[in-house]
Amino acid sequence: MPTESWSIQIDKEYLKFSAAHFLIFPDGSAERLHGHNYRVYVDLEGRLDPHGLVIDFKEVKPVVRELVDELDEHWLLPRDHPELRIDRRDDGVVEVRYRERYYAAPEEDVIVLPINNTSAENFATWIGREVHRRLAERFPDLEIRDLKVAVEETQGQRGVYRLRA
Numbered sequence: 476m477p478t479e480s481w482s483i484q485i486d487k488e489y490l491k492f493s494a495a496h497f498l499i500f501p502d503g504s505a506e507r508l509h510g511h512n513y514r515v516y517v518d519l520e521g522r523l524d525p526h527g528l529v530i531d532f533k534e535v536k537p538v539v540r541e542l543v544d545e546l547d548e549h550w551l552l553p554r555d556h557p558e559l560r561i562d563r564r565d566d567g568v569v570e571v572r573y574r575e576r577y578y579a580a581p582e583e584d585v586i587v588l589p590i591n592n593t594s595a596e597n598f599a600t601w602i603g604r605e606v607h608r609r610l611a612e613r614f615p616d617l618e619i620r621d622l623k624v625a626v627e628e629t630q631g632q633r634g635v636y637r638l639r640a
């Protein structure tokens with residue numbers, strides 16, 4: 476028996492954020508601190524309502540937009556890496572230590588995310604869970620069957636998170 480499904484896809488040039496990061500590799504080596512213009516893509520599968528909509532694009536885009544705006548122009552740090560230390564000083568400076576490295580930055584420039592490495596996959600995970608949480612909160616009747624969020628770090632390479640209900 477064939478099954479049918481419906482989804483919306485959001486791929487907008489303005490759904491992007493610029494951020495600094497460094498990735499830590501499995502052998503413990505780490506990239507230099509550098510930045511990317513990340514782009515975010517969202518696919519959402521749900522029930523088709525009597526008006527022929529899964530959900531109005533206009534309801535989803537602001538949720539993604541507010542997330543990318545929150546991340547934009549920050550240094551993104553992983554809270555849960557086992558060897559990276561992040562300390563907030565009383566004078567509003569964040570100190571970051573990784574092995575022999577030491578950095579200090581104003582706390583308003585830094586966002587510490589609940590991830591273990593600043594990979595595109597982990598950014599997609601954090602954004603995907605937040606999109607799901609915020610949509611569920613704002614649209615309690617929305618039935619999300621499948622949500623896919625991709626984060627493109629450099630052109631043509633993306634980390635993808637998928638949540639299936």
Ligand SMILES: Nc1nc2c(c(=O)[nH]1)N=C([C@H](O)[C@H](O)COP(=O)(O)OP(=O)(O)OP(=O)(O)O)CN2
Binds near residue numbers: 498506594595629634
């Ligand atoms: N699975 C992942 N692998 C890598 C990630 C990641 O997020 N997930 N990230 C990086 C780097 O942070 C990096 O900035 C991208 O590196 P690279 O592949 O070298 O990117 P380029 O587009 O500059 O590479 P080209 O040589 O132009 O193809 C690394 N790996």
